[in-house]
Amino acid sequence: MNEISHLHAGGPRLLADIGGTNCRFALERGPGQLEGVEILPCAAYATLGDAMRTYLASPTVQALTASPIRHAALAIANPVTGDYVRMTNHHWEFSTEALRIECGFEILLVVNDFSALARSLPHLGEHKRQVGGGVPQPDTALGLIGAGTGLGVSGLIPCASSxxxxxxxxxxVSFAPINDDEIAILQFAWREYDHVSFERFLSGAGVELIYRALADRAGSPNERLSAAEISRRALSGECPLCDDVLEAFCGMLGTVAGNLAVTLGAQGGIYIGGGIVPRLGARFDRSSFRRRFEQKGRFVHYLTAVPTYVITAEYPAFVGVSAILSEKLSD
Structure with a gap:
């Protein structure tokens, strides 16, 4: 089979992953064939349309296609409930239809980034790492959770052939402590927040909050460390307190991931994305995450059979928006 038969009949497709800090763009010439990946800083552009048109006019894109891009799909870190999107973590706001016309697309899809990430799960192949035991059951729900700027949660439910x-x-959802350390962390957080959710701890800002809470409990100086510095010191072995922070983070994540598994009946597995966990590597694998995931009393045997995976794909949102766009074009 020649190369042309592997190309999209309607020409290359634009895929985008829009966050609060950066926007990532790529062209997909055929199924799974990503080329011309570029990352542009959101702050450098007045509007999303400006950033998209800059990418489309770049030498990289011009070298890959001689004709205008007809079809595009973007994932955005924001709720998407209609035509108008106003970002919560950046100043961009836009009408999907107006953006489609501005950029000259025939079809433009805009979806929530975690919905796109969820749609990528059946297509990850080898781009995931299993943590602990368990075997996925066919035709059952998949769960997705990811800690980064916030705590994203989604699920994927089998529906006919899709x-x-x-x-x-x-x-x-409200945070639930399971030991004395977590009760103390929660009590510390109550000094700042009336409602303490799992996201308050399972995020970049949450890592910093856990650090402040544990430093306060130990009577240690609070150095006001960033999440990145806490992780660096923990992974290098130079700061036992920072390692305690990561251990608490991983345990809390295990609890909420187990909650998601029993809530969805996600016997196909729970997938871990976001920007924090993939960077922890082997430290995450040997943490209390999996033990806490299974720690559900009478349901321990149920959860022991559910596999958990860390997503290792470099651009998993592209995989998801590609699948969503392909379904739209096949309708």
Whole structure:
């Protein structure tokens, strides 16, 4: 089979992953064939349309295609409930239809980034790492959770020959401590917040909050460390307190991931994305995450059979928006 038969009939497709700090763009010439990946800082552009048109006019894109891009799909770190999107973590706001016309697309899809990430799960192949035991059961739900700027949660439900991604805000469920350390951390957080969700701890800002709480409990000086510095010191072995912070983080994540598994009946597995966990490597694998995931009393045997995976794909959102766009074009 020649190369042309592997190309999209309608020409290359634009895929985008829009966050609060950076926007990532790529062209997909055929199924799974990503080229011309570029990362542009959001702050450098007045509007999303400006950033998209800059990418489309770049020498990279011009070298890859001689004709205008007809079809595009973007994942955005924001709820998407209609035509108008106003970002919560950046000043951009836009009408999807107006953006489609501005950039000259025939079809433009805009979806929530965690919905897109959820849709990528069946297509990850080898781009995931299993933590602990368990075997996925066919034709069952998949769960997704990811800590980064916030705590994203979604699920993927089998639907005929396809899947339905859940639009969830599960990161905002109330935090539930399971030991004395976590009770102390929660009590510390109550000094600042009336409602303490799992996202308060399972995020970049949450790592810093856990650090302040544990430093306060130990009577240690609070150095006001950033999440990145806490992780660096923990992974280098130079700061036992920072390592305690990561251990608490991983245990809390295990609890909420187990909650998601029993809530969805996610016997197909729970997937861990976001920007924090993939960077922890082997430290995450040997943490209390998996033990806490299974720690559900009478349901320990149920959860022992559910596999947990860390997503290792470099650009998993592209995989998801590609699948969503392909389904739209095949309708």
């Amino acid at each position: 899947w339905t991604a859940l639009r969830s805000e599960g990161g905002h």
